[in-house]
Amino acid sequence: MPRSSDLHAAVPAGQAARLAHKLARADALAAERGLALTTLRRQVYTLIAESERPVGAYDLLAALEPQRGRVPPTTVYRALEFLVEHGFVHRIESKNAFFACCQMGEPHQSQFLMCDACGETVEIPGDGLATQLSHSAPAHGFEVHHQVVELSGLCAACKHGHA
Numbered sequence: 001m002p003r004s005s006d007l008h009a010a011v012p013a014g015q016a017a018r019l020a021h022k023l024a025r026a027d028a029l030a031a032e033r034g035l036a037l038t039t040l041r042r043q044v045y046t047l048i049a050e051s052e053r054p055v056g057a058y059d060l061l062a063a064l065e066p067q068r069g070r071v072p073p074t075t076v077y078r079a080l081e082f083l084v085e086h087g088f089v090h091r092i093e094s095k096n097a098f099f100a101c102c103q104m105g106e107p108h109q110s111q112f113l114m115c116d117a118c119g120e121t122v123e124i125p126g127d128g129l130a131t132q133l134s135h136s137a138p139a140h141g142f143e144v145h146h147q148v149v150e151l152s153g154l155c156a157a158c159k160h161g162h163a
Contacts, residue, residue, distance in 0.1 A: 019046075019050050022049045022100060023042075023045075023046060026042070026045055026049075026088055026104065029086075029104055032105070033086070038079075040068070040071075040076075040079050041079045041082055041083060043064060043067065043068070044060055044079040044080065044083065045083055045089065045100070047063050047064070048089050048098050048100050049100040051099075051100075052119075052120050052121065053099075053118075054092040054098060054099045054114070054119070054121055055097055055098055056095070056096060056098075057073065057077060057080060057096075057098075058073075059097075060080075061073060061076055080098055083098070084098070087104055087105060087106075087107075088100070088104055090110065090112070090123065092114070092148075092150065093148045094114075095114075101123065102123045103125050108125045108126075108127060109125070109126065109127045109129070109147065110124060110125050110149075111123075111126065111149040111150070112124070112148075112149070112150045112151065113151050113155075114150060114153075115152075115153070115154055115158055116152050116154060116158075117155070117158035118157070118158050122155075129149065130147055133147060133149070134147065
């Protein structure tokens with residue numbers, strides 16, 4: 001999980017362009033759906049979107065403090081709830097953290113690849129695995145209400161010792 005100081009690190013040019021695209025898409029999605037993407041919600045989304053790792057609520061609180069002063073945790077949790085509910089971010093269950101959605105505004109199921117060494121996380125959209133898992137569960141007498149697939153291991157850079 002990134003430290004709050006990592007959330008303010010300089011953003012490389014290619015990453016800045018991706019971030020600008022994500023922010024524009026978030027603004028457009030909010031406008032299309034008549035959602036209020038308040039200043040706080042946008043700030044929280046921006047901090048999550050610029051990270052390549054899942055971001056925890058307390059890291060967000062620490063990163064917001066220089067901009068906004070002390071923010072009550074419940075305020076950030078409400079912003080996160082809004083962002084998850086409307087598909088701007090995903091909650092990474094195993095880390096109790098949040099990650100920007102790669103297909104914002106499109107209904108989909110995702111799997112997450114998470115590096116144990118550096119924390120880099122990649123969302124892999126794909127309904128096929130989700131459908132297969134959901135259809136397998138009833139055969140075992142199980143009713144699925146919520147599905148999260150998180151795979152942990154080593155990213156290519158860490159696997160080859162370049163992290």
